[in-house]
Amino acid sequence: MNLLSLALAHIRYTLSAFIANAFLLGLAVASIVFLAVTADALDQRARADAQGIDLVVGPKGSPLQLVLAALYHIDVSPGNIPKTQADQLAKNPMIAKAVPINLGDNYRGFRIVGTDTKAFTELYGALAAAGNLPLKAMQAVIGSQVPARTGLTVGSRFVGAHGLAEGGPEHKEDVYTVTGILAPTGTVMDRLILTPLESVWLVHEGEVSDMAERKILEAEREYSALLIRYRSPIAAAILPRNINASDKLQAASPAVESARLFSLLEPALLLMKAFAMLLFGAALISIGLATTVSLRERRMDAAILRLMGASKAKLLRQYALEAAMLGSAGAIMGLLISILALHATAAWLAAGPKIVMTELILPNAAWQLVLLALPVSVLAAAWPAFKAAQVEVATLLAER
Numbered sequence: 215m216n217l218l219s220l221a222l223a224h225i226r227y228t229l230s231a232f233i234a235n236a237f238l239l240g241l242a243v244a245s246i247v248f249l250a251v252t253a254d255a256l257d258q259r260a261r262a263d264a265q266g267i268d269l270v271v272g273p274k275g276s277p278l279q280l281v282l283a284a285l286y287h288i289d290v291s292p293g294n295i296p297k298t299q300a301d302q303l304a305k306n307p308m309i310a311k312a313v314p315i316n317l318g319d320n321y322r323g324f325r326i327v328g329t330d331t332k333a334f335t336e337l338y339g340a341l342a343a344a345g346n347l348p349l350k351a352m353q354a355v356i357g358s359q360v361p362a363r364t365g366l367t368v369g370s371r372f373v374g375a376h377g378l379a380e381g382g383p384e385h386k387e388d389v390y391t392v393t394g395i396l397a398p399t400g401t402v403m404d405r406l407i408l409t410p411l412e413s414v415w416l417v418h419e420g421e422v423s424d425m426a427e428r429k430i431l432e433a434e435r436e437y438s439a440l441l442i443r444y445r446s447p448i449a450a451a452i453l454p455r456n457i458n459a460s461d462k463l464q465a466a467s468p469a470v471e472s473a474r475l476f477s478l479l480e481p482a483l484l485l486m487k488a489f490a491m492l493l494f495g496a497a498l499i500s501i502g503l504a505t506t507v508s509l510r511e512r513r514m515d516a517a518i519l520r521l522m523g524a525s526k527a528k529l530l531r532q533y534a535l536e537a538a539m540l541g542s543a544g545a546i547m548g549l550l551i552s553i554l555a556l557h558a559t560a561a562w563l564a565a566g567p568k569i570v571m572t573e574l575i576l577p578n579a580a581w582q583l584v585l586l587a588l589p590v591s592v593l594a595a596a597w598p599a600f601k602a603a604q605v606e607v608a609t610l611l612a613e614r
Contacts, residue, residue: 240547242493250580255573277466284439294436308449328414345394501594533599541591
């Protein structure tokens, strides 16, 4: 019999222990893979959503909340800033592009963003896959993920609901018309509904026929935030400081706030890493103990193989092959568990916060961590296998 046949025969004989050890090892590997893939996916998405935007300007308050609300669209807006003050800031020579946004409504959980739609789509390099960008109030262009979950298409009409979460009171008298659908960008743009700023003001101000009242309303108009792109690197050192010195405006750097967000998540990530390391340690101990017990029970088998001409090196190779097969089984289980966990997480994000994280399920370098199962299992079995292969035949027969 060759080494593979002997290894398979032993696995069949100890199948339940083999499966238990492989599952424990797979669970440890899956934990490491899940953490690595998730961290990598979050970093990729944060970078993609912040591309082309150097600064977010909003009301005084939490800069992290401002970035999460205005840039990543996963938090409630901290308030508004005066339109006149924001328009004046946009004329600053250190600013290459300043795009205002207004938040406050949603359609089936997808946020309706009032903005300069042409300038906003240029920030993310988005193009219309069907139809055109809106040209006037109460027209809208929708991100690539919106049609599949809402049924909207070019020409569809819908009404927004107040608030940023699904289920708020609807603005039934103000009907939007979809003029276009954007091509996928892999950014936050894919889950937004864009409309001209005038739409948001019209919905919340209503139809005002009195010219004096209209002028008052127009003078009091506000933006939720201003997305800024610098004209030159020197602006990064001067502009935020000047903005923060004002009494109503606050400047928040997406890069700084993203780093702060990850630092807030770090304790949880460290705890999960410690749990994964604990699983790895348990897997190592379990495999080592199982190998030791198994090889003690097979001492006579080893003696017979030696009498039949098997060398110590051949016995060691057989034991290493068994450990490698255990590692392979652990890698396969780890891969399956991590795939299920990542797909479940992606499905939950898509169904709940409506964030499609394709980065979670697309292959990347982090998936290669499943191969850790192979060296871990061989390492755990190495010492008991080495000791078992060194036992002399005469000693074993004398013990009998």
